[in-house]
Amino acid sequence: MQHLPIASPDPIPLPGPVWLLRTLLLLTFFLHLVAMDLALGGSLLAVFYRLRRKSEFARQTARDLAAKLPVMMAYTITLGVAALLFVQVLYGNFLYASSILIGIPWASVIVLLILAYYGFYYAAMHDEAGAGVRVVGALAALLLLAIAFIYVNNMTLMLTPGRWIALYRRHVSGWNLNLGERALIPRYLHMLTAAIALCGLFVVLSGIRQRTTQFGQWLIRQGAAWFAGATVVNYGFGLWLLLSLPARIRALVLGANGVATVLFGAALFLSLAAVVHALMLRAGRRPVANASVCVATALAAVALMVVIRDYVRNGYLPPGYQFGQLRVVSQTSIIVLFFVLFAAGLATVYYMLSKVAAARPAGDPASARQQKA
Template sequence: MTTNDLIPVADAIPVDWRWLYFFLVLTFVLHLLFMNAMLGSAIMAFVGELREKNAGPGRDISTKLPYTIAFTVNLGVAPLLFLQVLYGQFIYVSSVLMAGFWLAVIGLIIMLYYSAYIYDFRFEKMPAARTFFIGLTVLLGLIVAFLFTNNMTFMLRTETWQEYFGNRSGTLLNLKDPTLLPRYLHFAVASVAVGGLFQAILAKQRKALPYREKRMNQGMRWFTTATVVQILIGFWFLISLPIEVMLSFMGGAVPNTVVFVLGLVGAVVSLAFGFTRRVWPTTVATVVTVVLMAIVRDLVRGEFLKPVFHPSDLKVVAQYSPMIVFLIALVLGLGLVAYMLYLAANSGKEAE
């Protein structure tokens, strides 16, 4: 039996694959921004509890965590569904290989919700337990991210799927993959950078916030420090890729190289703005960089699967009504999300 024999037959898709690819990248970027803001802010709060206790940023962060978790989870559904439509025969197999861990993600997220809500609603009443609950939130978030990273790499390493015949319990992890650790750390450090920027934005918007300048500068310091580390880890991730994949981003494939270079330039520009404490230019540069790096991430997936599959291989059975309904729901949903973000960002101003 060869590796290709283990790849299921792909289902037909209702519209041209490029539509689905566009919405995969779009919804993934939205999910990524909220996910990073959530986890990064939680890490900042945890460090603040360890270092500063009542003087730290925990109180401000605690009130925003439930919102960011909700947005993260809900916005994570769409990109996962688009991924299943385009790469279903790969993500299905990888999910089965690690089924026990994959199903555990649901319970881990529920516990993460609980710990974050306790940290928020019992912030003043349980000062001695605050560090534990925000630490638990961070730990659970990092575990969920690690499991997702495992699945996203397992689906690319079709040559490892035969390990299933030696372990059918659904407890396989892709720990032998040299890209797993740098890919995971690249995400984790990025969350710290975006979390710091998120806190700087919130502080900048609240003109009556005590220690406003201190909080804003603190957030930008987190952003710049984490971004420097993230760039270094990004190069580690690049050289950990198989040689043919790595070279495609170093001149071997022009589109791949152009997007990668633009993403690197975006990171440097956002870092330059970050060092000068220019919050809004940093935000714009960061969002552009996230979009470019999300595309790079998908290009890496394409290079891994090139020998066996490309989304253009999928058969199209035209059915446009689901896409139309999705577009209407997306526009309305994003409008509601924007309004809820506005309310969340301005909550507490009356008290100030």
């Protein structure tokens, strides 16, 4: 511990107890993750469906996804800022150091985000999937892939202070990534594949709203296939990720820590249940009931994975680091104000989403209803 270049925690005391800030970090990160999955997964699926130009259903799906991507981006960014607030408060002395070490890619996230945002607006506003929209949509998706990669680099580097000095010496100007990290690629692929899976569920839900039409049924089958296929692939990436963790940390979810192990088992079980229901959906059985169970179990599995990720993160902290004993001077009024504004924010989001859900589905054009996918 004393040989590691970790700065002391911020001398300004925490405004609330560690358990509360940690809970809020997990909550806001879960929300960020769901929005990010829809933005990243949606951008990739839009690219895929734009390439299937012969199918009217595919073109319509690409248009529907494109129309929603700017909104998904807005949620991703806003909820990411909330998570960033808490992660900085709790792990500032780790995150600031790693952010400086990969300073150039890290700062470039802002530029990449702005460009991707423009790209999504362009694709949303140009209805006909001409070559321009296909190229711009694909570039914007690539930018999101790059942003996610930079995040995974920083989130892993902040946990490995033993690597900091060498990286600093290699490129003092911040031209670094954390490419020497064994868990980097499996962690990235795990996040990416989960994004495709969750966006598949989003496609299912769009189909459920118009399930009496051919287009709606096609959407349900497509979305269920994306979800089930991506999740099955993700068992492989998840296993790779687990094997790439240091043995001491891997052991946490494999028996050494009772709670983490139970949560890990429950997450696997829930994800399996979600896959089974997705397969039943794909077979056309009881769409509303199966979609509801599939979405509920999948979201519960993601929520548990967020908690497990937190166990893993804290497992990385150097032995002897006194996390949880940071100085606290509770500022009750500020915490109460935060909760009031947070609840109002969530209510506003719910209101906006319910308006979007109540709007007439853009899909199922008369022509599409007649055509075969």
